[in-house]
Structures are given as C-alpha cells and as structure tokens.
Amino acid sequence: MDRFEDRMCKKHNQLLELFCPTEQCVCLLCTVTDHKSHPVIPLKEEYEVKTAQLGKIEAEVPQMIQERKQKIKEIKDTVELSNKDADRKIPHGGQVFTALIGRVEKGRNEFNQKVQEKRKSTVKQAEDLIKELEQEIEDLTNRSSEVKQLSHAEDHLRFLQVFRSLKDPPPTRDWTTVEVRPPSYAGTLRRSLDQLEETLNMGMKKLPDAELKRVQQYEVDVTLDPDTAASQLILSEDRKQVHHGGVRKKLPDNPKRFTQKMYILTRQSFSSGRFYFEVQVKDKTGWFVGVARESIDRKGLTERTPENGYWTLYYYKDGLVFKDNPAVRLPLRAELQKVGVFVDYDEGLLSFYDVEARVHIYTATGCSFTEPLYPILCPCPHDYKGNNSAPLIISPVNQTD
Known part of the structure; x- marks a missing residue:
C-alpha cells in the first residue's frame, strides 16, 4: 500500500492488472484505447512465465561463473607452465650462449694470433732484406773507395796487382724482382669466420643431441597389454x-x-x-x-x-x-x-x-x-x-x- 500509486495507470487512474507484449503493464481501459489491438494477459500469467525464465537465468549464472573461474585457472596454469619452462630454459640457454661466446672468443684470439704471426713474418722478411741490402751497400762502398784509391796510383806494378782483385765485382743480388708484399688480412678474417661458422654449426647440431640425451634419462620399461589389443x-x-x-x-x-x-x-x-x-x-x-x-x-x-x-x-x-x-x-x-x-x-x-x-x-x-x-x-x-x-x-x- 505504501507504493499504491505505482500500481495505478497514470493515464486512466485504474489498477494495473494486465500485461501487454510491448513490455508494459496496463489497465482495462488501456486495452480499449492505446493497446486496443495488442493481445494482453493477466499479470499473474506473465509473472509465472518470467519467473520460469528467471529460474533458468539463476541456474545459468553460477555455471557461467564457474566456467570463467575454470578459464582463469587454465590461464594461470598456462602462465605457471610457461614460467617453469622459462626457468628451465634460461639456465640451459645461458650455458649454450656461454659456450658459443667461448667459441667466438677463441676464434677472435686465433685470428689475432694469425694476424700477429703474419705481421711478424713480414717485418722479419723486411729486416732480413734490409740487412742484406745494407751489407751489399757496405761492400760496394768499400769497393768504391778501393777503386778511387787505385785510380790515383802511379806504381804500374802495384796498379795491375790490385786491379786483378777489383775487376770482378762482389756477389750481389738482382733486386729488381725483390719486393716485400704486405699480407692480406682479409683472407685470414674470412677463413677465421668460416671456421667459426663451421664450429657454431657443429655446436648447433649437438643441441638436439644433448636434448635427446637429457630426455633419454627418463626411460621406462613398458610391455604391451594383450587385454587391450584389437583382435587383428x-x-x-x-x-x-x-x-x-x-x-x-x-x-x-x-x-x-x-x-x-x-x-x-x-x-x-x-x-x-x-x-x-x-x-x-x-x-x-x-x-x-x-x-x-x-x-x-x-x-x-x-x-x-x-x-x-x-x-x-x-x-x-x-x-x-x-x-x-x-x-x-x-x-x-x-x-x-x-x-x-x-x-x-x-x-x-x-x-x-x-x-x-x-x-x-x-x-x-x-x-x-x-x-x-x-x-x-x-x-x-x-x-x-x-x-x-x-x-x-x-x-x-x-x-x-
């Protein structure tokens, strides 16, 4: 009774006791005016229909809630599995990359060593050639002095005796074809990189082998069950x-x-x-x-x-x-x-x-x-x-x- 006015039709001031499919509660006068062509039913009948629907909704909602809780669990389980897999893979990956870094550093050191050896070999070759050239220069300088002295000699006998030893020049090399060729470090780098690539490829091929060895540790001894076997x-x-x-x-x-x-x-x-x-x-x-x-x-x-x-x-x-x-x-x-x-x-x-x-x-x-x-x-x-x-x-x- 406190909300009696809500039960009254505001247009006809009559009690709302019927239900129209337009989702409105109407009075008797509404059925002969605004809702004249609309089928109407008593409120109680519509109440019973909607109550049945409400019961269905009431039953569905907990199920929908449970389905969503299950989905949350599945998502959390997936994340947990992902985290476990990551925790397992990170140290394993770290070992692999540490090994690869070690191979790269070894390749770098070997490359540096080869470059240094080539440089030392080039320097030594140059030093030996310079030393040989300096020795020839010294021999030729001495010969030049002797020739100069002999050119001023007036003793005929002495001149002829000394000239005999000067007419044959000291042994010297033909330097027109001699050169010091700077080494090509590009080829050294290429070979080092190729060798490193081969080493890394071999390491990559060993990864599946290492993985298989790891899982083979969990070998189980199983036998076939004849009670389950199909008749063929x-x-x-x-x-x-x-x-x-x-x-x-x-x-x-x-x-x-x-x-x-x-x-x-x-x-x-x-x-x-x-x-x-x-x-x-x-x-x-x-x-x-x-x-x-x-x-x-x-x-x-x-x-x-x-x-x-x-x-x-x-x-x-x-x-x-x-x-x-x-x-x-x-x-x-x-x-x-x-x-x-x-x-x-x-x-x-x-x-x-x-x-x-x-x-x-x-x-x-x-x-x-x-x-x-x-x-x-x-x-x-x-x-x-x-x-x-x-x-x-x-x-x-x-x-x-």
Whole structure:
C-alpha cells in the first residue's frame, strides 16, 4: 500500500492488472484505447512465465561463473607452465650462449694470433732484406773507395796487382724482382669466420643431441597389454612387438579391449613425473605412436585428438602428422626408423624425436593430463602384397657418447 500509486495507470487512474507484449503493464481501459489491438494477459500469467525464465537465468549464472573461474585457472596454469619452462630454459640457454661466446672468443684470439704471426713474418722478411741490402751497400762502398784509391796510383806494378782483385765485382743480388708484399688480412678474417661458422654449426647440431640425451634419462620399461589389443593384432612372446595379423581372432570379451580400432596399450601407466620410451618403425608405411588417457573410448570410432584423450604422431606413406584439431603437418623425416616419445606429465608437455638422426620432430605443450597415461601403438594394416607387415617394436634406449 505504501507504493499504491505505482500500481495505478497514470493515464486512466485504474489498477494495473494486465500485461501487454510491448513490455508494459496496463489497465482495462488501456486495452480499449492505446493497446486496443495488442493481445494482453493477466499479470499473474506473465509473472509465472518470467519467473520460469528467471529460474533458468539463476541456474545459468553460477555455471557461467564457474566456467570463467575454470578459464582463469587454465590461464594461470598456462602462465605457471610457461614460467617453469622459462626457468628451465634460461639456465640451459645461458650455458649454450656461454659456450658459443667461448667459441667466438677463441676464434677472435686465433685470428689475432694469425694476424700477429703474419705481421711478424713480414717485418722479419723486411729486416732480413734490409740487412742484406745494407751489407751489399757496405761492400760496394768499400769497393768504391778501393777503386778511387787505385785510380790515383802511379806504381804500374802495384796498379795491375790490385786491379786483378777489383775487376770482378762482389756477389750481389738482382733486386729488381725483390719486393716485400704486405699480407692480406682479409683472407685470414674470412677463413677465421668460416671456421667459426663451421664450429657454431657443429655446436648447433649437438643441441638436439644433448636434448635427446637429457630426455633419454627418463626411460621406462613398458610391455604391451594383450587385454587391450584389437583382435587383428599379433603380439610377440615378450610383449614388445605388435603387427597386423590380417584376420580377426575370436577373443574373450574384455572392457579394456579395442573393438573398432586397431590399437593396443601398454600394461604400465603414468600419473606424474616424466617418462620416455622408443618405438622402432623401420620398414613400415603406416603407423602411429603416442600416449592416451585411461578413459578413452575403446569400443567406438572416436576421433584420435587431444580433446578425446589421444596425443599421437601418425605416419602414412608420405605424410607425418601430429593428430590435433586441426592436424599439424610436419616435415617428412627421411629414413625415419625409430621414434622417441617423451612426456612431462606435470608440465603438460609431449615431445617426439627421430632417434637415429637425433633430431627433434615436434612438441605439444599445454596438454591436459588429468588421468593415468598409457603409451599407445597402432601398426596399421598391411596390404595384399605384404607392405607394412613389419612390426612396431618397443626398443631399449641405446644412448651414445
């Protein structure tokens, strides 16, 4: 009653008891005047409709808040992962650049030394030539004096005796072709820079090798789980090899088994820390390797993407792809024979390596690892000619010096 005037139509001074779709509350007289052609309903009916809508909004708002809180967490987690990666990379990069600076300084010192040696050699050559010239000048000066003295001699016998020794000049060099050529330091600098470039290139080639050696320290011993193997797959007795058998076998029903896809998991799973394993893919024209979370769909045809719990590297004939959405196409590795797979569970990082070439292939970061991870393999089928019949082999790590 305190706000009774708000319930009255200001135009007709009647009680507002109806609702018009124009989003206005109206009185009975409004329905025969300004709102004559508008459909109206009692306020209670509109109240119930809006109440239902309000309930929906009320239910949606907490969900929207939660989604945004989750997004904040994801962003913070990404920043934390970035910071951890930066903290790890900065000292490693510092070591690399320190080594490179050392090589540059060594190259500079070697260049300076070569320039100094050339300069000393040029100076010594000049000094030796000057010394030889001065000696000849001295000999010639002495001869000139003797000739001058002899020219004033009146003793015929003495003149002839001395002239015999003067008629042959002292041995001297033909100096018309003798010169001191200043050394070319530009060539020295060019060779030093070329040598430095070669050294740096060798150092750059060693970086992936050093990185591979680092991740190989986290090698784990894994074996294939026959309870997960699709019916077409054949396993070796030691559970280290798998290939396509060509026909479906009748196997016991098992909730862990893949029935629609030709996949197999290992017995071992990992829920934290770092782990690394290698798979031989030699002589194959199709395969994929990687990791998968425990709850993946094993009975359907789910697409093999990170959103569905798969992080895999796929090869078929002439294509190398990291299966994502969209797929990431990678440069084809010639003669790719063995693939190394490294996972840092806590940092959400997955890397693949060409083991024989000791080259990094691809790294996926920001991966959402929230369940136990299993190494996963697929040898892919072979054709009627037997192409791709070679097995995938889980191989022991062979670290080189």
